[in-house]
Amino acid sequence: MLPILYSYRRCPYAMRARLAIYAADIAVEIREIVLSDKPTHMLQVSPKGTVPVLVLQMGQIIEQSLDIMWWSLQQNDPQDWLVGDFDRMQALIAENDTHFKQALDRYKYPERYPQMAQAKYRQQGEVFLQQLEVLLNKHDYLLKNTASLADMAIFPFVRQFAAVDSIWFQASNYTKLKIWLNNLVNSALFETVMKKQPAYLG
Ligand SMILES: N[C@@H](CCC(=O)N[C@@H](CS)C(=O)NCC(=O)O)C(=O)O
Known part of the structure; x- marks a missing residue:
């Protein structure tokens, strides 16, 4: 099973999470949510109800866009996004x-x-x-x-x-x-x- 990213295409927080995930070449299952009808599983793992939420294979939840970026780039940072001040x-x-x-x-x-x-x-x-x-x-x-x-x-x-x-x-x-x-x-x-x-x- 792949990690799951609960996402919303037009949300800028979700965009930046997706940017880092794709740049790091991490395969995920994208679940495009409807903001007015959020999936039960998403709310179970992250009751705050905002996207993005990344659910890792071992059940770890990363529920802030910057943390998702950070986690992804620590796996793999081929474009040196973390290099600098x-x-x-x-x-x-x-x-x-x-x-x-x-x-x-x-x-x-x-x-x-x-x-x-x-x-x-x-x-x-x-x-x-x-x-x-x-x-x-x-x-x-x-x-x-x-x-x-x-x-x-x-x-x-x-x-x-x-x-x-x-x-x-x-x-x-x-x-x-x-x-x-x-x-x-x-x-x-x-x-x-x-x-x-x-x-x-x-
Ligand atoms: N601090 C959060 C903010 C995420 C956020 O506010 N996402 C908005 C969409 S852009 C959301 O999910 N809002 C919940 C809603 O509209 O019901 C992060 O960085 O991930």
Whole structure:
């Protein structure tokens, strides 16, 4: 039996888990869940009810996307995603997962957060985009000239941010960020992890 990955195609956390699993060339059974009808087995092994969840053969459960990335790359890291300044990778990912993700949710669903105008939420998110642009002026990826864990953990979220108003994003001055995002989104690896899967109802 293969390890099982409970996943959701469009979830950026699940995307980054799949990116690491495929990069590490680990065979898994992908179970594409329906968020409104989660499989019983998934909820039994991980009652918090979020994807991704990785169930290993010995019954071990890994239920945070970053832990899944970390576990996968420790098995096999052919593209050297873990090579580099680990503290900086973690700091960037932490910024993504807190302030940037919060701004992204508000920018994406302004009707749920009527306290401020959508443009304000975009400005909040742009603080992070500016930080990334500075780094990408120094090298092709965030920490070096090849991708690291930080790029792979972050770009699915920047992709969502860019897609909220793609005309605005394409017209923006984030020159290097646009190239970076374009390369990652059009990579063979991303194409592979975004292949459609039939829904698993369990
Ligand atoms: N901290 C978690 C966050 C995962 C998460 O929030 N996933 C969302 C989908 S993008 C989810 O499963 N939400 C549950 C729901 O919508 O019912 C991780 O890194 O894996």
